[in-house]
Amino acid sequence: MTRPLDLPTSFADRVCVTDPDIIDPYCNDWTGRVIGTTDLLLRPGTHHEVAQLVQAARQHRATLLVQGGNTSLAGGSVPLAHEILLTTERLDTIAVDPASMTATVGAGVTLARLQSEIARYGFSFGVDIASRGSATLGGMTATNAGGIHVLRYGPMADNVVNLSCVFGDGSTIERRDTLLKDATGPSLQRLLIGSEGIFGVITSVTLRLQATSQHRSVAITPLESIDEGVAISTLLRGKLASVNAIEYLGPEAIALSPSNPPWERGAGGALLIEVLETTSSLVDTLDNLSLDREWVLADTTQAIHGLWSWREDIAMWVARVGKPLKLDLAVPINRIGDLYRQAQMVAQDARIQCVCFGHLGDGNLHINLVGDDHSLETSSRAIYQAAVDLGGTISAEHGIGTLKKGVLPLMRSASERHRLSQLIELFNPGRVVNPNVMLDPSQGGGYERS
Ligand SMILES: Cc1cc2nc3c(=O)[nH]c(=O)nc-3n(C[C@H](O)[C@H](O)[C@H](O)COP(=O)(O)OP(=O)(O)OC[C@H]3O[C@@H](n4cnc5c(N)ncnc54)[C@H](O)[C@@H]3O)c2cc1C
Structure with a gap:
C-alpha cells in the first residue's frame, strides 16, 4: 500500500491522481516485461511544486519514483516497490536563446517537441534517439542517453549546459543561465547526469544546440x-x-x-x-x-x-515476437564481432531468440533476447560476462535501472559502490527519491569484478 502524503487540499487537487484507470498505464514499462503498482500519481507543474512534494514525502516517510516518458529499457521508470509515482509531464516549458544557441526546457519536454520547437530557429539538438516521441529531456539527462549521433555530439553529458534539481533531502539548485563556461569549481548538477534519479529530481535542463546542417x-x-x-x-x-x-x-x-x-x-x-x-x-x-x-x-x-x-x-518488430529482455552492451569496436557471435551462440544453446542491432560506430550492440524467463536469466548473465571479458560494459546508454542492479558489480567494485551509497545518503538521505534504482541499500551478492 502506497503511503499517503496529506497535502493541502487545493495543492492535492492540482497534482494528485488516484484513479486506477489513469494510473495503470504509467505502471507498465515499454517492453511490457516490467509492471509496477502504486495508488498515487503526482503531476507537479513547477520546480517549486516538486520541492514541496519531496518535502512532503520526507515528512511522511513515503518514497517517490520519478517518471519521464517511461521509455526506460532497464526497468527504472515504474514503481516496483509501491513508491508514489511522480511524473514530470507537466514540467513542459521551452525557452530558446538564439544568441547562446541554448534551450532551457522543463524536465518533461519530449525530445520530439524540442526538435520541432528549435527547428523554427534553424537549430537541432545533438542527441537523438528512436523513442523521441515519448522520451523526455529530464529522463534523457537522468540516464545520460546516447543514441544515434554519439559519434559526433557525444551523449547527454556533452550537451547539457546546466540544470535545476530538487535533491532527495529537499534542498534545491536552480540554474537556468546559459553560460557555456563556468569555472567556479565542481558542478553538483553534473552529478545528476546519468544518476537515474538516485540523488533527486531534475526539474529543468539547459541544452547546447547546433546549427542544422544544410545537407544530410x-x-x-x-x-x-x-x-x-x-x-x-x-x-x-x-x-x-x-x-x-x-x-x-x-x-x-x-x-x-x-x-x-x-x-x-x-x-x-x-x-x-x-x-x-x-x-x-x-x-x-x-x-x-x-x-x-x-x-x-x-x-x-x-x-x-x-x-x-x-x-x-x-x-517494434522484436516486440511483436515476444516481450524482449534488452541488453545494451558496448565493447571496444574491434571486439563487436566477437560479442555478436558469442551472444548468438549462447542464445542458440539456450534455444532462445537473439536479435541484434545497434550503434556500431560506438561499439554499442543492443541484444534482444526472447524466450522463457529462466533461459533469459542464465543467457543474459553469460552475455554480460562475455561483454565484460571483451573489455566492455553491461550498459552503454540505457542505465542500470532495476533490471541490471545484480550485474553492476561486474563493472563497479565494492569500494565504488560503497562511495556511491555514501553520496546517495548525502543528497537523498533515506532514499526518498528512487529508492529501488541502480543500487539496493543492501547491495551485495551478484558477481564481483575480478
Ligand atoms: C524504441 C526505443 C529506442 C530507444 N533508443 C535509445 C537510444 O538510442 N539511446 C538511448 O540512450 N536510449 C534509448 N532508449 C531508452 C530510453 O528512451 C532512454 O533511456 C531515455 O533516456 C529515457 O527517457 P524517459 O523520459 O522515457 O525516462 P524514463 O524511462 O521515464 O526514466 C528513466 C530513468 O530516469 C529517471 N528519471 C526520469 N526523469 C527524471 C528526472 N526528471 N529526474 C530524475 N530522474 C528521472 C527514472 O526514475 C528512471 O530511473 C530507447 C527506448 C526505446 C523504447
Whole structure:
C-alpha cells in the first residue's frame, strides 16, 4: 500500500491522481516485461511544486519514483516497490536563446517537441534517439542517453549546459543561465547526469544546440559479416569528417521485417551510415575510398526517413515476437564481432531468440533476447560476462535501472559502490527519491569484478 502524503487540499487537487484507470498505464514499462503498482500519481507543474512534494514525502516517510516518458529499457521508470509515482509531464516549458544557441526546457519536454520547437530557429539538438516521441529531456539527462549521433555530439553529458534539481533531502539548485563556461569549481548538477534519479529530481535542463546542417544523406549497404561493418566504419570515421551515424542491422533483425529490404540481403546484415553532405559528394567519397560495394542512397527527407525506419523499427518488430529482455552492451569496436557471435551462440544453446542491432560506430550492440524467463536469466548473465571479458560494459546508454542492479558489480567494485551509497545518503538521505534504482541499500551478492 502506497503511503499517503496529506497535502493541502487545493495543492492535492492540482497534482494528485488516484484513479486506477489513469494510473495503470504509467505502471507498465515499454517492453511490457516490467509492471509496477502504486495508488498515487503526482503531476507537479513547477520546480517549486516538486520541492514541496519531496518535502512532503520526507515528512511522511513515503518514497517517490520519478517518471519521464517511461521509455526506460532497464526497468527504472515504474514503481516496483509501491513508491508514489511522480511524473514530470507537466514540467513542459521551452525557452530558446538564439544568441547562446541554448534551450532551457522543463524536465518533461519530449525530445520530439524540442526538435520541432528549435527547428523554427534553424537549430537541432545533438542527441537523438528512436523513442523521441515519448522520451523526455529530464529522463534523457537522468540516464545520460546516447543514441544515434554519439559519434559526433557525444551523449547527454556533452550537451547539457546546466540544470535545476530538487535533491532527495529537499534542498534545491536552480540554474537556468546559459553560460557555456563556468569555472567556479565542481558542478553538483553534473552529478545528476546519468544518476537515474538516485540523488533527486531534475526539474529543468539547459541544452547546447547546433546549427542544422544544410545537407544530410543516408546510405545502407548489405554485409557479409558484422566484421565487414567494423572495417567500413573504421575507414569512414578516419577519412570522413561529416559522419553523423553508423548503425548496424543484424540479419535476424532484418528477417523480422514484414517487407523486403530495398537491398540484396547479406548474411551479415546491413550497415547504415548518415553523413552531413550531399549524396553526390558522398558517392564521390565512397568511390575515392575504393569501397567497391552496393549502396542504397537517400537524400530527401522522405527517403532518409524510409531508410532510417529499417533501423528504428526493429525494436517494434522484436516486440511483436515476444516481450524482449534488452541488453545494451558496448565493447571496444574491434571486439563487436566477437560479442555478436558469442551472444548468438549462447542464445542458440539456450534455444532462445537473439536479435541484434545497434550503434556500431560506438561499439554499442543492443541484444534482444526472447524466450522463457529462466533461459533469459542464465543467457543474459553469460552475455554480460562475455561483454565484460571483451573489455566492455553491461550498459552503454540505457542505465542500470532495476533490471541490471545484480550485474553492476561486474563493472563497479565494492569500494565504488560503497562511495556511491555514501553520496546517495548525502543528497537523498533515506532514499526518498528512487529508492529501488541502480543500487539496493543492501547491495551485495551478484558477481564481483575480478
Ligand atoms: C524504441 C526505443 C529506442 C530507444 N533508443 C535509445 C537510444 O538510442 N539511446 C538511448 O540512450 N536510449 C534509448 N532508449 C531508452 C530510453 O528512451 C532512454 O533511456 C531515455 O533516456 C529515457 O527517457 P524517459 O523520459 O522515457 O525516462 P524514463 O524511462 O521515464 O526514466 C528513466 C530513468 O530516469 C529517471 N528519471 C526520469 N526523469 C527524471 C528526472 N526528471 N529526474 C530524475 N530522474 C528521472 C527514472 O526514475 C528512471 O530511473 C530507447 C527506448 C526505446 C523504447
